[in-house]
Amino acid sequence: MEHNWFFPPHDGVRLEDLAMRLGAELSDQGAAAKVVRNVSPVYRAKDGDLCYLLSRKGKAELETCQATAILCDAALASLVPAHITVLLTPRAHMAFALAGEILQPAAMRPAFVTSEASGVSPMAYVDPTARLEPDVVVEPMAVIGANVEIGEGTRIGPGVVIGAGVRIGRDCTISAGARIQCALIGNRVILHPGACIGQDGFGYGPSPKGGMIKIVQVGRVIIQDDVEIGANTTIDRGTMDDTVIGEGTKIDNQVQIGHNVRVGRHCGIVSKVGIAGSTTVGDGVMIGGAAGLNGHIKIGDGVQIAAMSGVVADIPAGERYGGIPARPMRDFLRDVAEMTARTNNRKKTGDKE
Structure with missing residues (x-):
């Protein structure tokens, strides 16, 4: 891959220092002064890069690897070529994520779109009743409504619309084009571009004349600390209770979360998931892409x-x-195996006939 000017290399971190920060063991103390500047996949890693190995399946990629160092478990260390320094850790994936935060801190949350890195842009609108703590950045074309409160260190991207009475905590990033209303948002929350928070839930009652009558949605959305919400994800406000997203939960792009849903702490919800109204999701739940969850059900912890x-x-x-x-x-796997076997048998029978 050509030089990436969006995320330039770090000035350099010594392997000895990096190992200490990651809780890893440096396999060769003679390499303590070597420096890494960037992260890379194994197959195209070059001098100055750090990569990681999770299993023997990646052995072939090591043939073209020229990395300065690689993170891996002790059981895989023998696979690593002699010219690559090994950082031993039983949790290579986690250690690599932490290393990425050290080497590419700017990639940890969406960057400023404009060159204005402080204060409120003169091209933004902030209602006179809104209260912004020090060090809040508001980029051009953002609109901040009446009685909004925004905490110190929060960034508001261009074109963001924040409705009346919304509360946003400290050190949050609200990216370009996001829309927020009827919501209370904690600290260190990240909303990616186009996320929509707090709009009407989907609620209608039958009309005696046919068709449907809208049911008012007068609840809120509560987003706790350290939540990250992907691009174009939508989270509806509650009908009369609240929609809640628990601390540390990470939500991918294009997810739909209905009214009154309660998502627990430290969940992972992948792209295209739909969760219907009034469903409760426990702590530490992982939901794969494009899964659909019925309303009024309970998903247990883990x-x-x-x-x-x-x-x-x-x-x-x-x-x-x-x-x-x-x-x-x-x-499920047994059913898939049985269906596959029946299909293969039909094909064989057809071939004979």
Whole structure:
């Protein structure tokens, strides 16, 4: 890949210092003064790069690897060529994520779009009743409504619209084109471009004349600390209760979360997931891409839901589910194996006939 001017290399971190910060063990103390400046995949890593190895499946990629250092478990260290220094750690994936934060801090949250890196742009509109703590940045064309409160160190990108009465905590990043209303947002929250928070939930009652009558949505959205919400994701406000996204949860792009949904702490929700209204999702739940969850159900703590699953009923804590309708993973895989076998048998029978 050609030089990336969007994310230039770090000035350099010594391997000895990096190992200490990551809690890793430097395999060769003679390499302590070597410097890494960037992260890279194994197959195209060059001098100055750091990469990581998770399994023996990556052995072939090491043939073209010229990295300065590689993070891996001690069981994989023998696979690494002699010219590459090994940083030993049983949690290489986590250590690589932490190293990325050290070497590419600017990539940890969306950057400023304009060159204005302080204060309120004269091309933004801030209602006179809004209260902004020191060191809040508001870029051009943003609109901040009446009685909004925004905490110190928060960045408001261009074209953002923040509705009346919204509260946003400290050190948040609200990216270009995001829309927020009827919401209370904690500290260190990241909203990526186009995220929409606090709009009407989908609620209608039958009309005696046919058609549907709108049910008012008068709840809020509460987003706790350290949540990250992807581009073009939508989170509806509650009907009368609140929609809640728990601390540390990470939500991908193009996710839809309905009214009154409660998502627990430290969940991972991948792109295209849809969660219907009044569903409760426990702590530490992982939901694969394009899965759909029915309304008014409960997903227990630590549940894992496979991509493209259709969840129609409660799932007990700690279970792994997949398929349509979603069922325990062992049952889903058995059903897939049986269907595959029947299909193959039909093909064989057809060939003979």
